[in-house]
Amino acid sequence: LAKTTQPISMDSYEGQEVNITCSHNNIATNDYITWYQQFPSQGPRFIIQGYKTKVTNEVASLFIPADRKSSTLSLPRVSLSDTAVYYCLVGDNNAGNMLTFGGGTRLMVKP
């Protein structure tokens, strides 16, 4: 299973764009990159997923360079409610969702 490395924590202010980068140097051909968000006392919640280049949905954008050894989750104009832990996971599309969670990035959005 490909291992991921993320910053332990980040601080931001309301209205700013936040970019969280994840390293996955040993990503395999069949691996997809998925980001989850977790609030206290809740289970992780799916945010976005990608394989290469750029993916955008109503919540975030995901940038993946050509070598796929890293990815960047971009949250536009964060609000206080975006304070949460963000997990970057890499999973083999043929192996199912037996995912390996790392420590995640604890994002604190300040007023």
Added chain:
Amino acid sequence: EAGVTQFPSHSVIEKGQTVTLRCDPISGHDNLYWYRRVMGKEIKFLLHFVKESKQDESGMPNNRFLAERTGGTYSTLKVQPAELEDSGVYFCASSQAFRVHNSPLHFGNGTRLTVT
């Protein structure tokens, strides 16, 4: 659609007792997973059901843990006898398909288990 529900939300038991956690996945989701976070550590995979069959139980810590999914609907995770190190949050998740692509996990809010 209703999300993944877990019961109870909290459980406090004494060492040596038995506890059964229940998970109701999203209707129609054949794939059901159990994960747990113990002692503030990372979330770890426990096992995976496809319908009523155990697809992968490589993450189960020992034989004190028994997971079932009779009929391929809800699942239970029994801990017997519970030990102090079993304290943590147990998450259940479900997904529509087996693959990772376009079939993300939907997590419940977890059961917080405290063994005293």
